Amino acid sequence: KNEVEQSPQNLTAQEGEFITINCSYSVGISALHWLQQHPGGGIVSLFMLSSGKKKHGRLIATINIQEKHSSLHITASHPRDSAVYICAANAGGTSYGKLTFGQGTILTVHP
Amino acid sequence: DTEVTQTPKHLVMGMTNKKSLKCEQHMGHRAMYWYKQKAKKPPELMFVYSYEKLSINESVPSRFSPECPNSSLLNLHLHALQPEDSALYLCASSGRQGVGETQYFGPGTRLLVL
Numbered sequence: 001k002n003e004v005e006q007s008p009q010n011l012t013a014q015e016g017e018f019i020t021i022n023c024s025y026s027v028g029i030s031a032l033h034w035l036q037q038h039p040g041g042g043i044v045s046l047f048m049l050s051s052g053k054k055k056h057g058r059l060i061a062t063i064n065i066q067e068k069h070s071s072l073h074i075t076a077s078h079p080r081d082s083a084v085y086i087c088a089a090n091a092g093g094t095s096y097g098k099l100t101f102g103q104g105t106i107l108t109v110h111p
Numbered sequence: 112d113t114e115v116t117q118t119p120k121h122l123v124m125g126m127t128n129k130k131s132l133k134c135e136q137h138m139g140h141r142a143m144y145w146y147k148q149k150a151k152k153p154p155e156l157m158f159v160y161s162y163e164k165l166s167i168n169e170s171v172p173s174r175f176s177p178e179c180p181n182s183s184l185l186n187l188h189l190h191a192l193q194p195e196d197s198a199l200y201l202c203a204s205s206g207r208q209g210v211g212e213t214q215y216f217g218p219g220t221r222l223l224v225l
Contacts, residue, residue, distance in 0.1 A: 030210040030211060031210050031211040033213070033214075035216075040218075041148075041199050041201070041218055041219040041221070042216065042217075042218045042219065043154070043201065043203075043216035044216070045213045045214060045215065045216070048211060048212075048213050050211060086153055088153075090210045090211060091210075097142065097159070097205070097208040097209045097210060097212060098156060098159070098167065099156070099214070101153035101154060102153065103152075103153060104151075104152075104153055
């Protein structure tokens with residue numbers, strides 16, 4: 001079992017819909033990252049969270065440390081949001097700073 | 112400048128070739144990373160350099176040899192690769208190696224080993 005689990009694995013939406021991607025982790029973490037990867041490869045860091053909630057434009061990320069759960073929300077989705085969304089956990093310890101990745105959620109937004 | 116650049120974008124090599132991948136950043140970051148990503152899988156960490164010293168080696172085969180000649184540059188030297196090494200190789204950097212540091216990724220080098 002992966003230490004970081006995402007759901008759903010695939011998500012299809014119509015333009016304008018509200019989207020939620022979930023991330024659960026079993027390890028103790030100090031920070032949780034949400035990343036976006038478009039076809040072609042480039043990865044962009046969207047958020048880094050250690051508590052609470054962050055918002056950037058139409059994107060909102062929340063984390064519940066007690067429940068070991070984070071969500072990424074996209075409001076008013078658009079076809080350009082189509083990408084793979086990856087959550088990644090930062091643990092301390094000997095691999096200080098190493099990211100443990102979830103398997104990714106493939107999002108397709110249709111016009 | 113918040114960009115990490117990687118060259119080349121694409122590379123095709125034979126199993127007996129020697130080639131190098133290059134990564135550069137001018138953000139003053141002191142931690143740099145190499146990742147390998149196979150299709151439809153998340154990135155896998157290979158190496159981490161912190162202040163130009165190798166900090167983490169994730170038991171990567173010796174046919175991959177990293178080098179950090181200065182704080183802005185990271186190389187990955189390739190020798191005697193296998194077809195299963197074909198993948199997207201991503202470089203990233205962060206201010207320092209540590210928890211809660213945002214990693215900035217390059218566009219990757221897509222490698223095909225024949």
